[in-house]
Amino acid sequence: MMIKAPSSALRHGLRAVATACTALLIGGSAHAQALDVTTSFSILGDLVSQVGGERVKVRTLVGADEDAHAFQPRPSDARNVGGAALVVVNGLGFDDWMVRLARAGGYKGEVVVASAGIETLAMTKDDAHDHDHGHEGEKTRDKADAKAVDPHAWQDVGNVRRYVANIADALAKADPAGTSAYRANAERYDGELQALDTEIRAAFAALPAERRKVVSSHDAFGYFGRAYGIRFLSPVGVSNNAEPTAQGVARLIRQLKAEKVPAVFIENVADPRLIERIRSESGAQIGGTLYSDALSKAGGPAPSYVQMMRANLDALHRALRSAD
């Protein structure tokens, strides 16, 4: 039996495959397939992009100015998340729906928890109570008191440095050929974060202690407050979904007046009407908008994590520094 020489078309095909393989081996980022990473919300999406650079394609389910607490997944979201090469979540109960979506969509890989290893902040009893707006009564509330953790850890830049290290480790594991690129990106970005952290600390340290208190829509700034010495009060708990009680709002307004809280803030992900009402009944000023759980759209004041923290710093500092 004779073995025929490969046809010209086949030879061409083989050559094309060989060329593609070479491109892949060389690892030229323009030719290699980008790692498909799916994240839950816009802030985390930016952090993954900073570390992943050109080697990753980041998809984010809850976009700019959208509220992750109120996210309602569509059936297509499960399919999309299921097909990802890597799934990254915040953790701490913020985006458990993402883990469920990934599994429902057939994702078999590791779900990376970006916040792993940070020093968590417990919700206060009041927060846990407000958070538990369900109908299961004492049992749920006791459980919430025992284990509830504030998920908004990204509001402390120190925590985000840990997020970045975790993301770099996870990307290197998923795409070993990119390890040195991920390490270099993470190192560069970590330097930026360190400078940002120092800048925020210095700006607030210069303010008188009695003026370092504000009201925001929901309890998203516990970590910010702990790190930078600002006291945040809010009419609802850590979940933006929770309905504030009439007593809770009345209590907050009394507290605002008694403590002479200088400013109240609207959040980009929350309905401003409640804050407007608190402002009108308390006589405090509207200090502006804080970016709590989402970036702004491109072209807005907070399209990246670093810009978001700077925008929040500027708004808070402007409202708290003047004594008029």
Ligand SMILES: [Zn+2]
């Ligand atoms: Zn929140």
